[in-house]
Amino acid sequence: MNMRDVVTVRLRVNGVQYERVVEPRLLLSDFLRESLGLTGTHVGCEHGICGCCTVMVDGLTVRSCLMFAVQSDGAEVKTIEGLAEEGKLHPLQDAFGEHHALQCGFCTPGMLFTALEVLRENPRPTDREIREGIAGTICRCTGYHHIVEAIKAAAQRMAQEPK
Amino acid sequence: MKPPVFKYRRAGTVEEALSALAEYGGEAKILAGGQSLVPMMNFRLVRPAVLVDINPVQELDYIRVEDGWLRVGARTRQRSLEKSAEVRQNCPLLAEAVKWIGHPQIRNRGTVGGSLVHGDPSAELILVAMLLDAQFIIQGKGKSRTAGPGDFFKDFLTTAVNEDEILAEVSYPMAPPRSGYGFRELCIRHGDFAIVAAAVQLTVDERGRCSEAWVAVAGAGPKPLRIRGAEEALVGSDGSSRVLDAAAARVPEEVDPISDLKGSEAYRREMARVFVRRALEDAWSMVKER
Numbered sequence: 407m408n409m410r411d412v413v414t415v416r417l418r419v420n421g422v423q424y425e426r427v428v429e430p431r432l433l434l435s436d437f438l439r440e441s442l443g444l445t446g447t448h449v450g451c452e453h454g455i456c457g458c459c460t461v462m463v464d465g466l467t468v469r470s471c472l473m474f475a476v477q478s479d480g481a482e483v484k485t486i487e488g489l490a491e492e493g494k495l496h497p498l499q500d501a502f503g504e505h506h507a508l509q510c511g512f513c514t515p516g517m518l519f520t521a522l523e524v525l526r527e528n529p530r531p532t533d534r535e536i537r538e539g540i541a542g543t544i545c546r547c548t549g550y551h552h553i554v555e556a557i558k559a560a561a562q563r564m565a566q567e568p569k
Numbered sequence: 570m571k572p573p574v575f576k577y578r579r580a581g582t583v584e585e586a587l588s589a590l591a592e593y594g595g596e597a598k599i600l601a602g603g604q605s606l607v608p609m610m611n612f613r614l615v616r617p618a619v620l621v622d623i624n625p626v627q628e629l630d631y632i633r634v635e636d637g638w639l640r641v642g643a644r645t646r647q648r649s650l651e652k653s654a655e656v657r658q659n660c661p662l663l664a665e666a667v668k669w670i671g672h673p674q675i676r677n678r679g680t681v682g683g684s685l686v687h688g689d690p691s692a693e694l695i696l697v698a699m700l701l702d703a704q705f706i707i708q709g710k711g712k713s714r715t716a717g718p719g720d721f722f723k724d725f726l727t728t729a730v731n732e733d734e735i736l737a738e739v740s741y742p743m744a745p746p747r748s749g750y751g752f753r754e755l756c757i758r759h760g761d762f763a764i765v766a767a768a769v770q771l772t773v774d775e776r777g778r779c780s781e782a783w784v785a786v787a788g789a790g791p792k793p794l795r796i797r798g799a800e801e802a803l804v805g806s807d808g809s810s811r812v813l814d815a816a817a818a819r820v821p822e823e824v825d826p827i828s829d830l831k832g833s834e835a836y837r838r839e840m841a842r843v844f845v846r847r848a849l850e851d852a853w854s855m856v857k858e859r
Contacts, residue, residue: 411576430577430620433611452570453608457674466648466677472607473678476577477600477624523673541760542672 413476419444420488430476434468435459437475438485446486446515450544457543460516461485467523486515489522497567498522498560507556509547516543521557529565533558572610576619580626586735587710589621595732597621601644601683604675629682629737634659638704638740643682647694648673650681659743662701662750662770666693669752672760682736688726691763691788693754695722699793700768700785701741705729708737725791745781748772749855751848755788755840757831763788764831767844771803771852779803784816784849789824789841796823799845808853817846 416425419442426441435452438444438461450456452471459470462484489496498518501507508514517540524531524539531539536554545553578597580586590597598617600606601624609615623629629644632653639660641650650656651667670676670684670693684694685705697703698718705716707730721729730736744750754766765788774780782803787793798819806812826837 410574413577429574431572431574431610433571433607436571453611454604454675457672460674467674468678469604469674471611472603474572474577474603474607477603477622520674538759539673541758542674 413479415475415479417478417481417483419483420485426475428475430474432475433471434461434463434473434475434478434483435470437478438470438483441475444485444487448512448515450512455544456513456516457520458513458516460519460543462519462522467519484519486518489518496522497563498525498557501556501560501563502553505552505556505559507549507552509545509549509552513543513545513547517545517553521553521560524557525561525564530561531557570611572607573613573616575610575617577622578619579622582626583628583708583735583737586621586623586626587708587733589619590733590735591710593619597732599623599686599735601686602646602679603683604671604679605683605687605689623735632656634743637743639663639743640738640740641681642738643680643685643736645681647676647679647681647684651676660701660741661744662752662768663697663741665750665752666697666768669693669754669756669759669763669766675760681739685721685739686728686730686736688722688724688728688792689762690725690790690792691766693763693766693787696766696768696785696787696793697741698722698739699787699795700770700783703739703741705736706738706740707731707734709734713737722792744770745772747774747856749852749857751851751855753844753848753851755844762831765789765826765837765840765844767841767848769845769848769852771808771849771856773808773856777807777857779806779808782816784820784845786820786824786841786845789826789837791825794824796820796845798823803849808856813846813849813853816849817842820845 438447448458450458454472520543578589597619600620600622629642631642657664705721750770755764770783772781782800784796784799799816802816820842821838828834
């Protein structure tokens with residue numbers, strides 16, 4: 407064990423600065439969950455298929471199981487714990503609750519970040535554009551209908567909100 | 570599903586990356602976007618002793634137009650390619666193909682060079698490189714060499730980049746005047762690996778006859794293939810639906826697919842024909858509008 411390489415990772419997660427010494431092979435998903443205790447990031451397939459572990463790194467969605475923690479050194483990471491601001495849920499979070507889009511809740515953290523990026527790039531998506539946009543995140547309850555409805559409702563609300 | 574132990578080396582420049590590769594001999598592997606390498610490590614299908622992380626190498630992150638070529642640095646993210654106005658303008662076929670690579674989360678990290686060097690025969694970027702005769706610059710310590718796609722792509726997951734080299738750049742010829750293209754892909758869901766994919770480009774002369782044709786298919790052999798018989802059937806023709814049928818009919822005999830869970834050999838052969846036919850239709854209607 408003591409022969410193994412270790413590296414120091416310094417990064418900001420949800421606005422908080424952290425520093426940890428880790429093995430290079432530690433995945434960002436495990437780093438968030440186990441080194442930082444932020445268990446809101448869910449781990450499904452661990453090989454980049456299911457999309458559950460999607461988080462934002464420097465403002466872009468990434469699969470945290472396909473990145474080593476050491477690669478996020480110096481980055482700004484946002485996890486589901488940081489999506490609500492000042493105790494107020496994000497409009498997407500509200501809409502997911504209202505439209506029963508969580509279901510079992512396992513894919514929800516990844517689905518929310520995926521949806522956030524879809525709406526940021528296309529604030530008024532069609533149903534088809536939403537379905538294609540979230541294709542990289544799998545809901546095994548298979549209740550995509552509620553998720554699409556929630557994203558549409560959030561899009562409307564976000565369009566009305568002053569930015 | 571956790572990657573095995575490895576030593577991590579961060580490279581800030583091409584020179585640093587090449588030095589690290591030289592230092593560790595064949596033990597080191599380049600880590601670019603990691604969208605193919607990391608899943609393979611998680612499954613422990615590969616166990617590199619050392620990873621040389623080239624994500625910080627800014628000098629390989631560029632898209633520029635020079636002397637009729639669209640030059641792309643190997644570390645450029647696929648997402649940058651997708652969003653680039655220069656790519657859309659000068660090589661619209663490439664812009665279309667990129668949208669079929671995985672999902673946004675994958676394209677945000679995945680790099681152009683990473684996909685090319687990984688060498689998956691169903692990869693969209695390899696199909697386009699094969700179709701358009703892209704040129705590759707391979708950088709070694711103190712020397713660089715160029716290669717065309719015929720030399721670059723050796724076999725399934727195998728390219729011409731040696732253990733002590735890295736891919737520095739890929740360049741695509743700009744779309745010629747009076748040209749049209751088509752890109753069609755068969756997959757279970759958008760973003761999945763292609764079962765088969767077809768890419769075509771056509772040009773017409775002043776009289777509206779096809780003057781040049783490029784046809785290629787992915788997912789129907791150990792690497793993407795140019796379909797020369799289809800190209801010959803198109804050149805000099807008027808692009809009637811009979812001609813497009815005849816060109817697509819040449820596809821099944823020229824491909825060499827395998828059977829797997831997603832489709833039998835016969836199914837892939839037939840779908841390669843169907844998807845080439847559809848791509849030809851797209852390309853020809855585009856060229857007629859010009």
